[in-house]
Amino acid sequence: MTNDTRNQLVELSQNLGRPENDYVILGEGNTSAKIDDRTFWVKASGTHLGSITAAGFVQVYFEPVLEMLNGPDLSDSQIKAALAAAKVDPAAPGHPSVETAFHAACLQLPDVNFVGHTHPTTVNMLTCSVAFETAVQGRLFPDEIVICGIAPLLIPYADPGLPLAREIQRRLLEYVDTYGERPKVALMQNHGLAVLAPTARQVENITAMAVKTARILRGTFDFGGPHFMSAENVARIYTRPDEHYRQNVIGRGQKND
Template sequence: MSDEILSQLITMSRHLGDPALDYVILGEGNTSARIDEATFWVKASGVELRTIEASGFVRVRFDRVLALLEAGDLSDEEVRQGLTAARVDPAATARPSVETVLHGLALQLDGVNFVGHTHPTVVNAILCSQKAEEAIAGRLFPDEIVYCSPAPAYVPYTDPGLPLARGVREVLRRYLEEYGERPKVILMQNHGLIALGHTPEEVESITAMCVKAARVLLGTYALGGPHFMSPQDVERIHTRPDEAYRRRKLGR
């Protein structure tokens, strides 16, 4: 089971790291996958997604990773030590990504088995702008809703690593209260996006649709700005039986 999941994760990661897609360059981005209730795979620091192999992932324990969320103020060195201690194999030399806590948190959400965090240029062109939150405040077309849920979870800029994981935890709590379900997309100001999927294919599809939506959004500003779908129309698409069927066929 663990080897099969790792193989799927490698394939997904290389796809997300394909230079032609412009999702990441160099060592940007990280990915993860749930193995079982106790452990998950996460990308090691300093490894490129486009060429990643099995040695580029570290198996870590949920309980030790998530314990860092409640550990109070920690120095960078203390976080590093905590992530090192979370490795299943104490003899492993690869260092878990600085975003490991964020991945552990995301993989605890209902139905999330795979996570892909990328920095697409076109998405960051929006997230690094003065009007980022305003620009992503609505949905533009039906398939954006089908693939990416009624709304993204938006996280103001936070220092990557443990502070970001804590910020995302609070945003997810509010999102679940407002929508009654988890998001499929987390957008992080001045940083990038996270796709939350039941399968590797869903993570890939969500990321691709986010990139398309970002291109469409940027194009709307040449003609006066976005005309968002109404909340009623968004809800209609999200709850249509035929669209629910499509979501099931897509993996979730």
């Protein structure tokens, strides 16, 4: 099970890192996968998603990472030491990504087994703009709702690492309180995109749809700006049984109409 999960994570990471996708370059982005209630895989610092192998992931315990997340403020050196101490095998090569704590927070949510964090150019055109919050305040088309959920989680800028992880954790709880379920997509101001899903395939699908949505949204400003769907129409699409079925089929990677 441990190796199977890692193999799926390797394939996911390589697909997210394909140059033609323009999701990441160089060492950008990171991914993770839940192994069990005690441990998870996370990308090692400095590795490239597009060329990563099984050796590019570190197995980490949840408990010490969550203790760090919910504990007092730490210096950069203390965070580095705490992440190293959280490794299941201290002698294993690689150091857990600086974003390990935010992955741990996401993987604690129900039905989240894989997380993909990327920096797509088109998405960051939005997250780095002065109109970020208003530009993404609504849904544009049905497939966006089916694949990416009823609304994105918006994260204001925070220093990458522990401060960002704490902001994400707080906003995740607020989102669940508001919508009664977890988000599928998180848009991080001046930073990038995070996708939470039960399967690696769904992370890929949601990422692709989020990037397509960003391209469409950008294009709407050539014609006067976005025309968002009404709340009633969004709710209708999100609760339709046929759309739920199609969502599940897409998540399994099967063909659909």
